[in-house]
Amino acid sequence: MSDIGRSPTLIGILVGVGWFLIYLAAQIVLFQLFDLRQRFGAMVALLISCIGLAVLTTTVVAHTNSLDGAVLSAFSSVVTMASLWVFYMPFYYVIATSLSVRTLLTLASRGDGALPLAQLEALFASSTMLEARLTTMVAYRNLAVRGTAFTVTTKGRITATVFGGLKRLWRLGPGG
């Protein structure tokens, strides 16, 4: 058991899990207290801060316990946190942006939990919905506005080209 307690990787994993839970709590507090415009940027900045503190924690634990493998312990904490974050982010975006989730919530807000399909389409397959999405994409510099028209930026074009290549590689068809 004492050998297990001296495993640098295990210490790194446990520290990584601990700091990731702190990251989640800090994110909730941050979002509750401030009305952030660029939430993704805030989440990345918060994650980097927590990763830095996790590395510091593993270093302190290694030194106070005269443990070999401080680098391995720090590396393990970073891998653990990065892995948990890539699990978490798709989940966050489903809650935040998914049209399917918004459809369920819209239906639930009605007493009988039902709406005509045409009314749902007016909400989620309309020019108003699309304009809101395009405006967000302009804020993230993937699109630019020229008069009444939208056009793709260099950043957006690179993303489109990379994913277009992946779609061809996997024969996905147009999709969307």
Next chain:
Amino acid sequence: MKGVIVATAAGAICFTVLTIGLRALDVRRRARFMVIVWLLMIPVFLTLHCVTPANLGFLPASLTEPWPVADLVLGVIAYAAVFFGGILQLYNLADRGLSLRVLIDFTTSGPMTVDEMVKAYSAGRGLRWMYAKRMEGLIDHDLVRHDGERVALTPSGRRAAVIFARLQRILRIE
């Protein structure tokens, strides 16, 4: 460290196998197919981890874990992250991402107004097609059902909505 390197190698093998599968076979439920390939690759990952030396022949002692089980646990975390946070998300974005599809449509068709994009979305399929696809998914998962011209929540859809509403409140998503 070894576990993460082996997980990366196993992830690359998984990507190659599923790419060959998607190109060679007419796969209808692609996400399910990808998960099956990932599951089938787990024995490959475990075998690679078991048969290779702790230092992989090149890692310094400072990066070699003395307790193999801890290294394997980190490897499993990394292998799962490579797939569920990497490969599967790439697929979801490429096949279902609305913003990505918009970017591709703008790239191929040039500048457009909002109303033009409503019709041109997904190489001319239009936004209604996109929403019909989402609706089909909700029906397949028994979250909603058609009730004549209306769409109604099923009991499981109502439960899911309660959970999502709570999560949105916690994360202050409006």
